[in-house]
Amino acid sequence: MARTRFPLAARSTDLVGSVIDSSTSLLAKQQHDIVRFAMGSPAPEAVPSEVLGELARAELSRPDAYDYAASEGDPRLREALLADLDGTTDHTTPERLLITAGGMQGLDLAFKLFVDPGDLVVVESPTYTNGSATAMSYQAQLLEVPVDDEGMQVDRLEEMVEQAGRAPKAIYAIPTFQNPSGASMSIERRHRLIELTRRWGSLLIDDDPYGRLRFAGDDVPSLHELADGDPLVLSVRTFSKIIGPGLRVGWVEADPALQQLLINAKQAMDTCTNLPLQRLIAAFLEGGHLGEHLATQRVAYRERKTAMQEALVEHFGDEIRCTDPEGGFFLWVTFGEEVDTEALFERALADGVAFIPGNAFSPSKFFPNAVRLCFASSQPDRIREGVARLRTAVDHVKQGA
Missing domain, CATH: 3.40.640.10 (Type I PLP-dependent aspartate aminotransferase-like (Major domain))
Known part of the structure; x- marks a missing residue:
């Protein structure tokens, strides 16, 4: 059967999609435990779901x-x-x-x-x-x-x-x-x-x-x-x-x-x-509710950022460079030039930790040895476990495993 030639618009070739959003589907398919540093989103427990649920019962019952x-x-x-x-x-x-x-x-x-x-x-x-x-x-x-x-x-x-x-x-x-x-x-x-x-x-x-x-x-x-x-x-x-x-x-x-x-x-x-x-x-x-919610989250995110930074120092020392943000969700981590983080991604996923490779954040792919890690989406103990798994994955890649 001949392959259909669709009458696509010229701009369709410029629709590159999102590595970040695609990671959601990829992670949903995994059957093993994964520490998720990939998506830039709050942890489930950080969403004020109880308050929202109570409000929804009143607000969403109105025709x-x-x-x-x-x-x-x-x-x-x-x-x-x-x-x-x-x-x-x-x-x-x-x-x-x-x-x-x-x-x-x-x-x-x-x-x-x-x-x-x-x-x-x-x-x-x-x-x-x-x-x-x-x-x-x-x-x-x-x-x-x-x-x-x-x-x-x-x-x-x-x-x-x-x-x-x-x-x-x-x-x-x-x-x-x-x-x-x-x-x-x-x-x-x-x-x-x-x-x-x-x-x-x-x-x-x-x-x-x-x-x-x-x-x-x-x-x-x-x-x-x-x-x-x-x-x-x-x-x-x-x-x-x-x-x-x-x-x-x-x-x-x-x-x-x-x-x-x-x-x-x-x-x-x-x-x-x-x-x-x-x-x-x-x-x-x-x-x-927003003011109280934000105050709570700021405390939690600071604790999580600190946990991630400390774990990175413990497991990687001076092998990496890491940013030190005063807010938000992310650390940007740069490895030595010998670490290809796109190749590392698959090994890390198998070892139970997910991140977004640096080249995803540059159309020209200027960051082959960097990763974005989201600290907001995991509790400190899970963060420490995830960084330990990342260390294991890096070692596997360096050893050619």
């Missing part, structure tokens, strides 16, 4: 909870969210707010509205796989700018744009507790990044899922706050990391002139964000 919602978001959630953000570095106003189906829809909307095929888009290197993949799905040409302990190297950004000979159409940044490195952009670099955005007339996509999960150090103003309403800054936020990833509810904060365009684009995607879960989150915010 009107299952209707379509306004594309810009259910009024009740919008009001509760605006109240929650009041006084924070992400304070905003109604005409700038759009509720989305998670942070990923916010990124998709931004790239859909601003990126044409062939446009130059700046991403951090390493960066969030799904963010760069979304830019590529709109056929962007990516410019990967290195990240260090102070976030994106903005001086290098300026140099690399000059070498490219054209201004970027968009700059995609995760400024606080960056995924995957855990680094936070310094205040000086944040100011400079906004200056360059204005000079070039680029869109700055400010993706900040982890900013409210600081467990050490001093708060730094968000790019949203520093931009002070600049129309070239579009901020993407989500409840996935601070309440529960399966809720798939987030929001975009953007100049009011973009609101109708954002609504039009969203209506062509999903009409509206899931109304029952919007109502559930609204009730969670209205009840004042």
Whole structure:
């Protein structure tokens, strides 16, 4: 039987998918015990499921909870969210707010509205796989700018744009507790990044899922706050990391002139964000539960990060380099050049530990000997066990087993 030749769109070749999301299906197929450092999600016990369950019994028993919602978001959630953000570095106003189906829809909307095929888009290197993949799905040409302990190297950004000979159409940044490195952009670099955005007339996509999960150090103003309403800054936020990833509810904060365009684009995607879960989150915010929940999680994540760092020192010593984030979910670990972490992945999975190889976070595959480890999703004892298994896997690979 002849193979069917589908009339695919040219852009289909740029749909690269997500190694991170694919790991969920892969892990579900495993029959043996695995310590899961792969997915960037809270542990099941970190989700306030008991409170959400109690609220759901009241909220989701109402017939009107299952209707379509306004594309810009259910009024009740919008009001509760605006109240929650009041006084924070992400304070905003109604005409700038759009509720989305998670942070990923916010990124998709931004790239859909601003990126044409062939446009130059700046991403951090390493960066969030799904963010760069979304830019590529709109056929962007990516410019990967290195990240260090102070976030994106903005001086290098300026140099690399000059070498490219054209201004970027968009700059995609995760400024606080960056995924995957855990680094936070310094205040000086944040100011400079906004200056360059204005000079070039680029869109700055400010993706900040982890900013409210600081467990050490001093708060730094968000790019949203520093931009002070600049129309070239579009901020993407989500409840996935601070309440529960399966809720798939987030929001975009953007100049009011973009609101109708954002609504039009969203209506062509999903009409509206899931109304029952919007109502559930609204009730969670209205009840004042988020503040207490975040305080509890900050303590837990600090303990888990420390447990992971201590275990890495115990089992690897100076064989590795490891970041030291002040919040968020991740450690970025770099091995010696002799360790190919894509090859290590299969051996580690067999030995009972999962991670995401470094090359997944760079379209150009600049990080063959690095891994991202999520400390948020496991308790300290499991973290220590997982790092011990990782040591075993590395030894197996080095011995050619």
